[in-house]
Amino acid sequence: MSFHHLDQFATVPSPVTAMPPVARLVGATSVAVGAATLPLGAWPAAAALGALVAAMTLLARVPVPLLLRRMSGPLAFVLLASAGLLVFVPGDPVLDLGWVAVTRPGVERFGFVLARAVVALSAAVLLVTTTEFPDLLDALRRLRLPRVVTTALSLAYRLLYLLMEELERLLRAARSRNAGAGAASRRRLAAGVAAAVLQRAFARAERTHRAMLARGYQGELATLTEWRWRAWMVAALATLLGLVLVTAVLARG
Amino acid sequence: MAHIPDGFLSAPVVAGTAAAAAAVLALAAQRSRQRLEEREAPVLGAATAFVFAAQMLNFPLGAGTSAHLLGGVLVTAVVGPWSGMLVLFAVVLVQALLFQDGGIAAVGANTLNLAVCGGGGGFVLYKLSLGLVGEGRRRRVGAAAVAAFGSTLLVGCAVAAELALSGTVPLMPALVIVGGAHGIVAVGEAALTAAILGALLRARPDLAAAVAVPPRATRRWGYGVLALAVGLAVVATGVASSRPDVLTAALDRLGAVGGEPAGTAGSLPNSRSPIGGPWVAAAVGVLITFALVWGAVRLARPRRSRS
Numbered sequence: 001m002s003f004h005h006l007d008q009f010a011t012v013p014s015p016v017t018a019m020p021p022v023a024r025l026v027g028a029t030s031v032a033v034g035a036a037t038l039p040l041g042a043w044p045a046a047a048a049l050g051a052l053v054a055a056m057t058l059l060a061r062v063p064v065p066l067l068l069r070r071m072s073g074p075l076a077f078v079l080l081a082s083a084g085l086l087v088f089v090p091g092d093p094v095l096d097l098g099w100v101a102v103t104r105p106g107v108e109r110f111g112f113v114l115a116r117a118v119v120a121l122s123a124a125v126l127l128v129t130t131t132e133f134p135d136l137l138d139a140l141r142r143l144r145l146p147r148v149v150t151t152a153l154s155l156a157y158r159l160l161y162l163l164m165e166e167l168e169r170l171l172r173a174a175r176s177r178n179a180g181a182g183a184a185s186r187r188r189l190a191a192g193v194a195a196a197v198l199q200r201a202f203a204r205a206e207r208t209h210r211a212m213l214a215r216g217y218q219g220e221l222a223t224l225t226e227w228r229w230r231a232w233m234v235a236a237l238a239t240l241l242g243l244v245l246v247t248a249v250l251a252r253g
Numbered sequence: 254m255a256h257i258p259d260g261f262l263s264a265p266v267v268a269g270t271a272a273a274a275a276a277v278l279a280l281a282a283q284r285s286r287q288r289l290e291e292r293e294a295p296v297l298g299a300a301t302a303f304v305f306a307a308q309m310l311n312f313p314l315g316a317g318t319s320a321h322l323l324g325g326v327l328v329t330a331v332v333g334p335w336s337g338m339l340v341l342f343a344v345v346l347v348q349a350l351l352f353q354d355g356g357i358a359a360v361g362a363n364t365l366n367l368a369v370c371g372g373g374g375g376f377v378l379y380k381l382s383l384g385l386v387g388e389g390r391r392r393r394v395g396a397a398a399v400a401a402f403g404s405t406l407l408v409g410c411a412v413a414a415e416l417a418l419s420g421t422v423p424l425m426p427a428l429v430i431v432g433g434a435h436g437i438v439a440v441g442e443a444a445l446t447a448a449i450l451g452a453l454l455r456a457r458p459d460l461a462a463a464v465a466v467p468p469r470a471t472r473r474w475g476y477g478v479l480a481l482a483v484g485l486a487v488v489a490t491g492v493a494s495s496r497p498d499v500l501t502a503a504l505d506r507l508g509a510v511g512g513e514p515a516g517t518a519g520s521l522p523n524s525r526s527p528i529g530g531p532w533v534a535a536a537v538g539v540l541i542t543f544a545l546v547w548g549a550v551r552l553a554r555p556r557r558s559r560s
Binding site: 085115148202 | 422
């Protein structure tokens with residue numbers, strides 16, 4: 001397991017990956033925020049933003065099945081979370097299920113929440129598919145996030161998969177030592193394993209940090225790529241932001 | 254649903270929660286910069302990575318349900334409240350950016366819930382219960398468990414309130430379902446926090462005992478504040494049940510300011526139902542469970558008093 005399965009399309013040459021990471025981050029965030037905050041029932045606006053993301057996907061030469069596959073996990077969660085809307089929004093019942101009824105406003109709200117989620121999610125997935133994490137961190141740093149946060153993120157990035165693999169290894173070992181154990185001892189095991197991982201994480205982070213300091217680390221995780229803004233990039237980002245803004249205004253007007 | 258996905262929150266709620274979260278984070282960044290030691294940078298990175306990895310670990314609660322660690326109290330108890338909130342914000346950010354657990358537009362709301370309410374609020378509870386039970390490894394672990402329980406309930410109430418203010422779900426079902434689910438999750442969170450912190454206290458006391466226990470004098474204040482809070486809640490229950498329309502009107506006004514445009518799905522659909530009840534009931538419930546669990550910790554204390 002590694003981060004490469006996440007950003008494998010970051011190295012594909014395309015107009016999207018040529019843009020500086022800041023532009024990609026700002027663009028994706030604006031589309032996601034614009035879509036997520038559409039007023040209920042603004043279907044044309046949601047469709048327009050969806051089309052915008054689709055166009056970006058084609059431009060970035062990211063295969064659509066891959067995008068859909070990545071969206072499916074979070075989307076299943078959204079589906080689960082929004083299913084309750086079908087019955088909890090009061091209104092005319094359209095389908096009586098005995099002790100609960102699916103209401104018409106419930107169906108409308110369910111559908112629109114789902115639409116907003118799909119558009120926002122696709123923008124987010126497109127961003128991580130086309131941007132390497134160090135570049136993303138660089139963008140966050142340029143957007144003046146607190147230094148502590150970017151430092152923590154950069155160290156966490158180095159540790160994340162190591163820890164997750166360690167967690168899996170420890171769990172596998174614990175499970176094989178305790179095959180057939182009941183729920184109570186599984187719970188105790190999970191807690192013990194988590195505690196062991198936390199101790200190892202701290203120890204490893206201190207070692208890593210010392211090694212980084214020895215190699216001249218001064219609080220910044222350097223990226224080799226030099227990003228240059230060109231006129232067309234500025235124009236493209238401005239157009240994107242403009243389109244999102246116009247959609248948002250039209251949806252409310 | 255501790256990490257709210259995109260699509261569930263309305264524009265005013267997205268903007269409001271983002272502004273509130275940004276304000277608290279700015280304060281946290283300033284405070285933590287003042288006391289950030291050189292050694293702390295790796296610890297913060299490790300804490301971020303750990304909370305993230307631990308959130309991949311699903312914890313069986315029985316009856317087919319499972320939950321994962323939120324980590325608010327655990328992190329703030331180890332690295333302090335200000336750095337802890339920043340770590341939790343970093344976790345929210347990684348979850349949203351890399352793994353789409355929680356939406357990008359909802360980062361503000363999720364930060365407010367998990368970092369500010371879960372982390373900051375959890376730390377306040379931790380400090381308060383530490384003040385009540387005093388020094389000692391067992392008591393520290395007990396205090397953390399109580400705080401983790403309370404902080405998870407706090408997160409659940411915050412999520413429910415945001416969903417209701419967005420007009421996505423009426424407040425009543427939101428509180429019952431989201432709050433209730435977090436009530437179950439809270440048990441797991443308390444157990445995990447206690448287990449992990451207990452193990453850490455044994456292995457690395459320098460890290461886990463970073464938060465000072467308030468002196469005995471402040472402990473009396475703690476009892477006073479607790480009594481006052483419970484008293485206020487009881488009075489509030491009385492007032493709210495006799496005049497339920499005050500809170501309704503307040504919520505209506507908020508809804509009117511934020512306003513969905515008319516003709517789509519209508520205004521807040523819950524404006525007819527009395528809102529005072531569940532809110533106050535939830536607050537009283539939190540206090541009662543807090544008192545109960547704290548009492549249990551207190552009772553368990555004499556067995557190993559001078560540890």
